[in-house]
Amino acid sequence: MWQQTSITLRARPRGFHLVTDELLAELPQLKQCRIGLLHLLLQHTSASLTLNENADPSVRRDFERFFNRLAPQGESDYEHNYEGPDDLPAHFKASLLGCQLTLPVRDGRLALGTWQGVYLGEHRDHGGPRKVLATLQGEPV
Template sequence: MRQAIHHLHVSTRTRGLVEISAQVRAFVREQRIATGLLTLFCRHTSASLLIQENADPSVRRDLERYFETIAPEDPQRYEHDTEGPDDMPAHLRTALTHTQLSIPVEHGHPVLGTWQGVYLFEHRSEAHTRDVVLHLIGE
């Protein structure tokens, strides 16, 4: 059994989905592990990870609009605003999504569906550099 770990630094410009599928595939390919399990972990409380449709960009726009309605930026709603008015809505959006994903690896590739992509979901309005840890175990 072998394992590898890598920190993927993802730059975001604003709130929204950033596809990281290509970087994830490249990491798996470089490890030369044929069968295993890839774990991705986002080290932040105001960003998350998603596996989502990557063919039609309207899906991403709809997701972003939906999260704006269920966790709106409204200073009247929240007590916590230490880092600004988008801080608490970002924490709520992260609580409703995932900070960790597990993806099987088969024949040296992540097992994703035809229309699936891996995304970092930035929940803050300002630009950030996010750290996503990739851990692959297998043989």
């Protein structure tokens, strides 16, 4: 079984956002997969996907603070600044974290750890809606 779905995540403010439930709501076909893989590709260069803590929102706030220190906005020696001072730092963060995840599927559900969830890292001040291409492959129920 192979299925592919284009998902548009609603626009969010800059920061890290738990989007697991929003993604799953758009993937009812996951319930038909006994064993397989779900590949998620975020089709943007200034946002990211990562897997991390799904319970305590302070982790997401700490992620934002850490990555802002790692790739600060407004550095005078950045050459790429056509789309504003948040653009190049957003590209840095997206490259460091990545734009794709491959997740295991078991018995119609994501086989994540108890405290794991999918984060959208929105690295722009006004990034807008974000598109994710979800490809499910596996053995049907």
